[in-house]
Amino acid sequence: MPMHSQVFSQIGEAAHALSSNRSSRYFGGGTLVMRQVNAGNQSFDTIIRSTDPSLKQVQISGDQVIIGASVTMSQVIASRDLDFLKSAASVIGGPAIRNMATVGGNLFARSPYGDFTTALLALEATVALSGGRSDVPIADFLTQRFREPKPLVISVSVPRPRDGNAFRFLKIMRVKPMGVSLMTIAAHLPQSGGRLANPRVAYGSMGDTPIRANAVERALEGKTLDAQGIAPALAVATEGITPRTDSIASEWYRREVAPAHLERLLLGTGG
Amino acid sequence: MAKKPIQFQLNGSSKSVFVEEGQNLLEVLRREVGDLTPKLGCAQGACGSCTVLIDGEQIVSCLTLAETVEGASVETAAGLANGPTLHALQEAFMDGFAAQCGFCTPGMLVSAKALLDKNPSPSRGDVIEAISGNLCRCTGYEPIIDAILAAAGNGHNSAGRYSGSGRQS
Amino acid sequence: MIEFRKDIFADERDDNLNEIGKPTRRQDILGHVTGRSPFYDDHQFEGLLHLKCLRSPHHHARIRSIDTKPAEQMPGVHRIIQGSDVKVNLNTLLSLMNFGEDDEPVLSDKKVSYVGEPILAVVAETERQAFDAIAKIRVDYEVLPHVLDPEEALQPNAPLVNETMPGNAFPYHEKYNHQKLRFGDVEAAFAQADHIVEDRYQMSPIEQAPIEMCGAIAAPETNDRFVCYTSTQALFFSLGTAAKVLDVPSNRLHFIGGTVGGGFGGKVDSLHEPLAILGCMLTGRAVRYAFDRQEEMQVGAPRGAERWYIKDAVMNDGRITARKFTGYFDVGAYTRLSSYAIIKAAGHLPGPYTIPNVYADIYCVYTNRTPATAMRGFGITGVDFAIESHMDQIAHKLGMNPIELRLINSYMDGDMKAHRREAKNTALVECMQVAAEKSGWNIAPDFKAMSSHNGGEGWRSEIPHTVTDTNGQIGNGVPASTVRPATTSIPAYVPSQNPSYAAPPAQPARPVSPPTPQSNVQATPTAPPQASAPASSSTPKRPRVSRFSSISGTRRR
Numbered sequence: 003m004p005m006h007s008q009v010f011s012q013i014g015e016a017a018h019a020l021s022s023n024r025s026s027r028y029f030g031g032g033t034l035v036m037r038q039v040n041a042g043n044q045s046f047d048t049i050i051r052s053t054d055p056s057l058k059q060v061q062i063s064g065d066q067v068i069i070g071a072s073v074t075m076s077q078v079i080a081s082r083d084l085d086f087l088k089s090a091a092s093v094i095g096g097p098a099i100r101n102m103a104t105v106g107g108n109l110f111a112r113s114p115y116g117d118f119t120t121a122l123l124a125l126e127a128t129v130a131l132s133g134g135r136s137d138v139p140i141a142d143f144l145t146q147r148f149r150e151p152k153p154l155v156i157s158v159s160v161p162r163p164r165d166g167n168a169f170r171f172l173k174i175m176r177v178k179p180m181g182v183s184l185m186t187i188a189a190h191l192p193q194s195g196g197r198l199a200n201p202r203v204a205y206g207s208m209g210d211t212p213i214r215a216n217a218v219e220r221a222l223e224g225k226t227l228d229a230q231g232i233a234p235a236l237a238v239a240t241e242g243i244t245p246r247t248d249s250i251a252s253e254w255y256r257r258e259v260a261p262a263h264l265e266r267l268l269l270g271t272g273g
Numbered sequence: 274m275a276k277k278p279i280q281f282q283l284n285g286s287s288k289s290v291f292v293e294e295g296q297n298l299l300e301v302l303r304r305e306v307g308d309l310t311p312k313l314g315c316a317q318g319a320c321g322s323c324t325v326l327i328d329g330e331q332i333v334s335c336l337t338l339a340e341t342v343e344g345a346s347v348e349t350a351a352g353l354a355n356g357p358t359l360h361a362l363q364e365a366f367m368d369g370f371a372a373q374c375g376f377c378t379p380g381m382l383v384s385a386k387a388l389l390d391k392n393p394s395p396s397r398g399d400v401i402e403a404i405s406g407n408l409c410r411c412t413g414y415e416p417i418i419d420a421i422l423a424a425a426g427n428g429h430n431s432a433g434r435y436s437g438s439g440r441q442s
Numbered sequence: 443m444i445e446f447r448k449d450i451f452a453d454e455r456d457d458n459l460n461e462i463g464k465p466t467r468r469q470d471i472l473g474h475v476t477g478r479s480p481f482y483d484d485h486q487f488e489g490l491l492h493l494k495c496l497r498s499p500h501h502h503a504r505i506r507s508i509d510t511k512p513a514e515q516m517p518g519v520h521r522i523i524q525g526s527d528v529k530v531n532l533n534t535l536l537s538l539m540n541f542g543e544d545d546e547p548v549l550s551d552k553k554v555s556y557v558g559e560p561i562l563a564v565v566a567e568t569e570r571q572a573f574d575a576i577a578k579i580r581v582d583y584e585v586l587p588h589v590l591d592p593e594e595a596l597q598p599n600a601p602l603v604n605e606t607m608p609g610n611a612f613p614y615h616e617k618y619n620h621q622k623l624r625f626g627d628v629e630a631a632f633a634q635a636d637h638i639v640e641d642r643y644q645m646s647p648i649e650q651a652p653i654e655m656c657g658a659i660a661a662p663e664t665n666d667r668f669v670c671y672t673s674t675q676a677l678f679f680s681l682g683t684a685a686k687v688l689d690v691p692s693n694r695l696h697f698i699g700g701t702v703g704g705g706f707g708g709k710v711d712s713l714h715e716p717l718a719i720l721g722c723m724l725t726g727r728a729v730r731y732a733f734d735r736q737e738e739m740q741v742g743a744p745r746g747a748e749r750w751y752i753k754d755a756v757m758n759d760g761r762i763t764a765r766k767f768t769g770y771f772d773v774g775a776y777t778r779l780s781s782y783a784i785i786k787a788a789g790h791l792p793g794p795y796t797i798p799n800v801y802a803d804i805y806c807v808y809t810n811r812t813p814a815t816a817m818r819g820f821g822i823t824g825v826d827f828a829i830e831s832h833m834d835q836i837a838h839k840l841g842m843n844p845i846e847l848r849l850i851n852s853y854m855d856g857d858m859k860a861h862r863r864e865a866k867n868t869a870l871v872e873c874m875q876v877a878a879e880k881s882g883w884n885i886a887p888d889f890k891a892m893s894s895h896n897g898g899e900g901w902r903s904e905i906p907h908t909v910t911d912t913n914g915q916i917g918n919g920v921p922a923s924t925v926r927p928a929t930t931s932i933p934a935y936v937p938s939q940n941p942s943y944a945a946p947p948a949q950p951a952r953p954v955s956p957p958t959p960q961s962n963v964q965a966t967p968t969a970p971p972q973a974s975a976p977a978s979s980s981t982p983k984r985p986r987v988s989r990f991s992s993i994s995g996t997r998r999r
Binding site: 280304307309310311313314315316317319320322327350353354355357363366367368370372373374375377378379381408409411412417422 | 460465467468470471472473474475476478479482483486576650651652653654655701702703704705706733838
């Protein structure tokens with residue numbers, strides 16, 4: 003079946019076309035969809051794009067930053083309002099990919115990709131869908147993202163960390179500087195009175211989607227961010243999680259190295 | 274199958290072609306326009322051998338929807354030389370053994386040009402970052418990094434001739 | 443910067459060199475930096491057609507039926523090529539040198555023995571149309587048990603991977619299921635040894651991963667010839683293979699190549715030219731057949747996995763008095779060049795060391811993995827990794843300086859090598875001395891004073907009395923090797939979404955009807971159909987007479 007390509011200036015029109023055609027895919031930056039097109043993927047024959055300029059905007063709204071779904075990784079890196087996400091955007095692919103890959107597109111990247119989404123998960127971002135809710139918690143979104151009718155993301159809303167240093171990000175790759183993630187860890191570690199208050203830790207490339215490491219979060223709550231304080235968290239680094247086996251690493255390997263990488267992230271000795 | 278007409282600048286010349294819906298820019302450049310310098314290495318955006326510049330920015334043409342370059346300025350390795358006069362980067366690559374099989378070379382040169390056009394005096398780290406999306410299986414990268422630094426260090430400009438260490442050509 | 447140690451072996455050469463030792467520009471680098479180097483794909487053809495293959499999603503399966511009807515009339519499809527279209531649909535690459543037996547189909551429509559094995563080819567106006575057509579083809583597979591480990595494959599009840607190769611082993615010299623090397627008496631030396639050091643070493647398959655993927659474009663040329671632009675590393679090899687497989691005189695084939703976007707050994711297997719030319723013959727148009735990146739990594743031949751067991755007899759003073767090797771080359775489902783790799787390895791043993799007793803059994807084993815090929819030091823790299831790791835193990839066990847251990851055992855000029863050639867122009871001693879000096883690794887003065895010229899004395903130059911055996915003789919039953927279980931489990935293969943890998947159909951397929959030829963090339967019957975062999979064989983068949991070859995017997999000096 004030949005490929006078809008449709009472009010809409012209004013995001014609502016694009017959303018309608020997407021949800022009414024089961025063999026369509028939304029084209030953000032193309033870094034995921036064009037791979038499939040080039041490989042002759044038979045599950046879709048229509049690419050849908052939108053040129054709606056609002057998709058490329060970054061706006062501040064109170065303590066939230068609203069990132070348009072078509073904002074590229076390069077734009078994130080260049081944006082002062084998104085400086086806390088620079089470390090995550092900087093390790094997505096190489097320079098060319100970063101000029102093309104979008105925040106919205108990364109939400110649909112399957113493991114072992116999706117590193118930027120892992121950062122958003124740790125920051126408890128919400129997702130605005132065209133014709134739908136404007137504040138879907140990202141964890142919920144990740145469980146529904148491939149269901150029909152396909153959702154079209156308009157923007158992602160991220161609470162700005164009060165302390166920029168409280169957000170940490172580590173992507174573990176064998177090949178540097180551009181490599182696939184063996185494990186990605188994003189952590190928001192706010193402190194109050196020298197102790198962790200509501201820490202959030204997310205893993206990428208460990209499961210089929212980015213996931214929160216709930217056991218680690220519970221173990222870090224109220225602790226000091228030093229070797230002694232984090233020891234209980236390291237002991238439960240993969241509790242409740244079954245790491246995936248893929249061509250990058252086995253479940254066993256991921257389980258073995260997770261505590262080591264988590265320790266480096268928490269103590270600031272990683273990267 | 275419907276075809277869409279597009280018009281864009283390629284290395285300073287105006288091009289008009291018809292492209293298939295869903296066709297990628299690499300295929301259009303190679304087959305429709307006849308510029309064979311960007312190469313097909315993976316069709317996944319991972320190897321960088323298809324790297325071209327769109328409005329001065331590095332992109333991988335294998336993942337670029339051809340119809341999206343309407344009105345844009347595209348640069349490939351074919352546009353580096355000025356007639357018979359090679360670009361400083363090309364001279365530096367030749368002097369510095371920065372190519373063996375040559376397949377990654379056009380992509381490397383384009384990435385290097387994007388860097389030097391923005392940052393005429395890059396650090397070694399800047400160079401590594403700029404070519405981090407271009408894979409090479411032959412050279413081990415060091416000669417390429419050295420050649421780019423050499424081209425930058427010798428008064429690079431877009432039409433300049435590299436006056437290196439006086440080796441025979 | 444390169445440093446030239448002209449003081450070493452100074453008396454053995456003239457030093458009036460004009461080119462060697464001076465930097466010079468590569469003759470092709472101007473083409474590389476201008477993007478004008480003519481890789482095979484950098485040629486334009488009017489009306490170029492695209493060939494893609496339907497490939498096995500299974501490690502091992504019998505094909506009950508193929509239904510190409512739904513694909514034949516799809517938009518843009520010009521021709522579907524099947525095994526019956528290939529004049530000589532069973533080949534082995536070294537048949538060009540009269541070595542081995544034809545064992546590999548160009549297109550396998552009866553049995554598939556590795557994931558990715560090509561079953562048929564679709565030629566269409568665009569790649570997308572070829573993919574669309576492939577997705578519609580129905581293949582009915584009977585999945586067979588598979589084996590992915592070479593020692594398991596040699597067990598008597600292992601699945602038979604390659605119907606030409608009973609017992610899953612290449613028959614060497616029509617006699618043994620492995621290549622032997624015998625020199626002296628290792629068992630006697632083991633009995634006298636101060637230490638026995640033994641270990642196991644293995645290497646996974648390694649993919650060459652060139653940036654340019656394998657491919658060829660064939661087009662009709664004047665005077666009833668075909669021109670073929672190809673990425674091959676071996677133009678004459680490829681031309682000869684295409685001529686044989688398509689049964690055309692080689693003077694009808696015009697091969698153009700030599701500009702290779704990275705080969706590293708991975709572009710010597712000549713898979714693409716025959717099908718591209720056949721597509722051209724059958725359609726009258728230029729045809730391009732190239733791997734995509736997934737095929738390059740999965741189907742393109744890697745360096746094969748190897749496993750080596752080494753057992754050494756070692757004396758307290760560091761002399762290695764015996765070395766026993768058992769080597770398993772996992773060559774995948776078909777022979778290709780691997781039978782030769784084993785012989786190369788045998789000639790390489792025991793490494794650059796003079797050891798008075800050497801014993802080796804090297805097996806060329808068939809498994810349901812991707813057929814292997816050459817890569818950087820074909821046949822040698824894996825065993826050298828094993829040998830040098832083993833030397834370090836010995837040094838560690840004896841508490842010796844590992845460089846000094848190597849110097850003690852180094853071969854030198856005049857020594858007799860295990861495969862009965864005199865060592866000449868050796869330089870291991872000098873290389874290790876310079877490496878030690880450059881890396882600041884101390885070695886004792888006696889070792890710094892050694893020279894490669896001091897070999898050949900006494901026992902070193904003699905061929906010892908050698909104990910031989912007839913273990914592993916074909917026809918007399920092959921003894922089971924001791925099973926050592928693999929320590930890593932191999933994850934189950936999940937077929938990709940790529941339509942080249944057809945998934946099993948949801949409904950039973952209709953019986954296949956042969957496609958009508960669309961050109962005036964007569965489709966003559968291919969090689970006689972294989973008798974349906976049982977899925978496993980308990981006794982090895984008597985082998986057909988294999989061709990004698992200069993590789994394994996008398997060698998040209």
